[in-house]
Amino acid sequence: MSLTHVTEARPRLSGPARAAATPPALRLLSGLAPLTGAEFELVRRCALRSERVQTGAVLHPGGDKIVPRLILAGWACRVRELPDGRRQILGFLLPGDAIGLGACARPLDRAPVVALTRVDSADASSLAVIVGEGRSAHQGLARAVETAAELELERLLNQLVRLGRQSAYERTAAWLLETRARFARAGLVENDAFPLPITQETLGEALGLSVVHVNRTLQQLRREGLLELRTGKARLPDPDRLAEVAGA
Amino acid sequence: MSLTHVTEARPRLSGPARAAATPPALRLLSGLAPLTGAEFELVRRCALRSERVQTGAVLHPGGDKIVPRLILAGWACRVRELPDGRRQILGFLLPGDAIGLGACARPLDRAPVVALTRVDSADASSLAVIVGEGRSAHQGLARAVETAAELELERLLNQLVRLGRQSAYERTAAWLLETRARFARAGLVENDAFPLPITQETLGEALGLSVVHVNRTLQQLRREGLLELRTGKARLPDPDRLAEVAGA
DNA sequence: CGACTTCTTGAACCGAGTCAAGAAGGGTGG
DNA sequence: CCACCCTTCTTGACTCGGTTCAAGAAGTCG
Numbered sequence: 085m086s087l088t089h090v091t092e093a094r095p096r097l098s099g100p101a102r103a104a105a106t107p108p109a110l111r112l113l114s115g116l117a118p119l120t121g122a123e124f125e126l127v128r129r130c131a132l133r134s135e136r137v138q139t140g141a142v143l144h145p146g147g148d149k150i151v152p153r154l155i156l157a158g159w160a161c162r163v164r165e166l167p168d169g170r171r172q173i174l175g176f177l178l179p180g181d182a183i184g185l186g187a188c189a190r191p192l193d194r195a196p197v198v199a200l201t202r203v204d205s206a207d208a209s210s211l212a213v214i215v216g217e218g219r220s221a222h223q224g225l226a227r228a229v230e231t232a233a234e235l236e237l238e239r240l241l242n243q244l245v246r247l248g249r250q251s252a253y254e255r256t257a258a259w260l261l262e263t264r265a266r267f268a269r270a271g272l273v274e275n276d277a278f279p280l281p282i283t284q285e286t287l288g289e290a291l292g293l294s295v296v297h298v299n300r301t302l303q304q305l306r307r308e309g310l311l312e313l314r315t316g317k318a319r320l321p322d323p324d325r326l327a328e329v330a331g332a
Numbered sequence: 333m334s335l336t337h338v339t340e341a342r343p344r345l346s347g348p349a350r351a352a353a354t355p356p357a358l359r360l361l362s363g364l365a366p367l368t369g370a371e372f373e374l375v376r377r378c379a380l381r382s383e384r385v386q387t388g389a390v391l392h393p394g395g396d397k398i399v400p401r402l403i404l405a406g407w408a409c410r411v412r413e414l415p416d417g418r419r420q421i422l423g424f425l426l427p428g429d430a431i432g433l434g435a436c437a438r439p440l441d442r443a444p445v446v447a448l449t450r451v452d453s454a455d456a457s458s459l460a461v462i463v464g465e466g467r468s469a470h471q472g473l474a475r476a477v478e479t480a481a482e483l484e485l486e487r488l489l490n491q492l493v494r495l496g497r498q499s500a501y502e503r504t505a506a507w508l509l510e511t512r513a514r515f516a517r518a519g520l521v522e523n524d525a526f527p528l529p530i531t532q533e534t535l536g537e538a539l540g541l542s543v544v545h546v547n548r549t550l551q552q553l554r555r556e557g558l559l560e561l562r563t564g565k566a567r568l569p570d571p572d573r574l575a576e577v578a579g580a
Numbered sequence: 581c582g583a584c585t586t587c588t589t590g591a592a593c594c595g596a597g598t599c600a601a602g603a604a605g606g607g608t609g610g
Numbered sequence: 611c612c613a614c615c616c617t618t619c620t621t622g623a624c625t626c627g628g629t630t631c632a633a634g635a636a637g638t639c640g
Contacts, residue, residue, distance in 0.1 A: 164489065164493050166493070166497060166498075166579055167579055168579065170497045171497070172492065172493040172496040172497045174489060174492060174493075187436075187478075188435075188436030188437075188481065188485075189436075189485070190482055190485075191482055191485045191486040191489060192485065192489065195489070230435075233436065234438055234439050237436075237437070237438075237439045237440065237485070238439040240488060240489075240492065241412065241422060241439060241440065241443070241488075243492060244420065244422060244488065244491060244492050244495065245412050245414070245420040245422075247492065247495035247496045247540065248420040248495045248539075248540030249414060249418045249419075249420045249540060250414075251627075251628095252627075252628070283585085283586060283587090284586075284587070285586080291496075292495065292496030292497060293628075293629090294628070294629050294630075295586090295587085296588085296589090296628085296629070296630080296631095297627085297628055297629070299587065299588060299589090300588090300589090300628090303588085315637085315638095331414055331415055331416065499595075499596095500595075500596070531617085531618060531619090532618075532619070533618080541596075541597090542596070542597050542598075543618090543619085544596085544597075544598080544599095544620085544621090545595085545596055545597070547618095547619065547620060547621090548596090548620090548621090551620085551621095563605090563606095
């Protein structure tokens with residue numbers, strides 16, 4: 085990339101060197117774009133004042149008034165519900181993900197965000213201000229936020245294709261791979277295993293399937309040696325074959 | 333809105349006064365945010381050098397090299413295909429829509445764009461430059477582009493919910509209403525009728541349904557007096573009832 | 581340990597897909 | 611302007627993936 089010299093001009097911590105002292109949540113953010121030490125410090129400071137909420141808590145009620153928040157631990161999701169009570173999950177928020185940053189994703193941020201597990205999160209208003217004012221000293225942060233938004237949109241498109249054109253089996257396989265990839269990016273995958281603390285009911289609301297069918301689909305994946313589930317953790321023993329199943 | 337005085341400081345043409353001399357395509361764009369006369373002129377000038385392509389032509393091959401284009405007439409769509417040939421349409425592009433403007437939507441712009449009818453479109457590089465440099469004299473244009481991107485994302489989310497949670501009947505109803513609303517925004521709906529020049533096959537690729545089922549669903553809507561189709565035009569005789577059917 | 585949530589399995593049902601074949605349009609060349 | 615061809619629409623019959631209903635087993639948390 086053509087910005088190499090800029091990177092060199094301002095020394096940046098990154099990778100393993102910093103990872104040791106870094107809570108998992110911050111690894112994701114800093115993996116999206118190179119951050120200066122100062123930027124990283126800003127994020128870490130905002131993460132200090134974290135709040136814990138229980139499963140089911142509403143992290144963001146939806147609508148236009150959005151308090152930016154950074155997820156530090158646990159899973160949350162963006163939800164849309166139909167008048168008759170059916171729910172569709174638009175996407176999952178994992179440690180390191182944020183809401184209310186990036187201006188681009190406003191329609192997404194209009195959907196309520198609900199905690200799927202116990203969730204630790206912090207007010208990220210300070211970061212929103214910094215990103216918003218667009219000062220060049222905080223380029224890295226702005227770029228990280230933008231990249232995060234792009235990745236989320238990308239996942240949204242993938243999800244659209246899956247819901248429109250793929251079978252339950254394919255969908256589930258693809259979703260598992262995608263989710264693993266998200267954790268992998270943050271360096272949180274250990275021998276193909278990653279956290280999966282959500283109920284099958286919830287997974288169904290994301291994949292557009294009934295609980296019963298999610299269960300059967302997961303069983304099938306297990307039977308075929310493509311998936312192992314132990315309390316709150318998933319392992320994908322054969323990612324390549326799973327990718328074939330997922331198609332695309 | 334708090335910007336009223338700014339609007340007054342720079343006289344802007346808008347609404348019927350300008351509509352008379354305005355090709356349909358440009359109405360949509362100028363309906364998204366107030367444009368100065370100069371901005372409007374820029375758009376109009378870029379629309380002068382339009383190119384016509386036939387049904388099936390590729391307006392944008394996909395990937396990262398994007399030549400910004402403004403659709404002036406006809407329908408196009410963004411497409412994703414699976415390795416086995418199944419296709420999912422991510423969204424339709426109507427006159428007044430553009431690709432390759434707004435930086436936010438990059439993942440969307442990575443999907444190929446294909447003409448569904450004869451399409452007139454113009455190179456919009458000049459606009460992309462103007463929007464990109466972010467000068468305050470062209471605020472209006474930048475805002476219009478941003479609004480367009482937000483609306484598109486909003487539609488994407490709606491579509492996601494439909495594919496995940498709604499029946500063929502509901503989906504189709506909702507899509508018809510949404511499409512009518514798009515034309516309505518550009519002032520192109522005459523007594524509830526709007527252009528609908530695509531095949532049922534294509535509609536199926538958007539709604540995640542087989543041709544056969546699209547056909548049956550449309551029949552049902554017609555039987556129930558919710559839809560009238562005449563060559564290339566759709567009419568929704570009872571939008572309220574249709575909205576109830578669409579749910580949400 | 582007890583209460584509640586989550587997972588699992590079976591059986592019946594149904595929305596939507598597939599296959600097939602005929603009818604209706606719509607564009608093109610003679 | 612008509613005849614022809616090819617695309618698009620339409621309909622019927624059958625199949626199948628996924629839902630629903632129901633009920634029991636296994637976890638999980640206080």
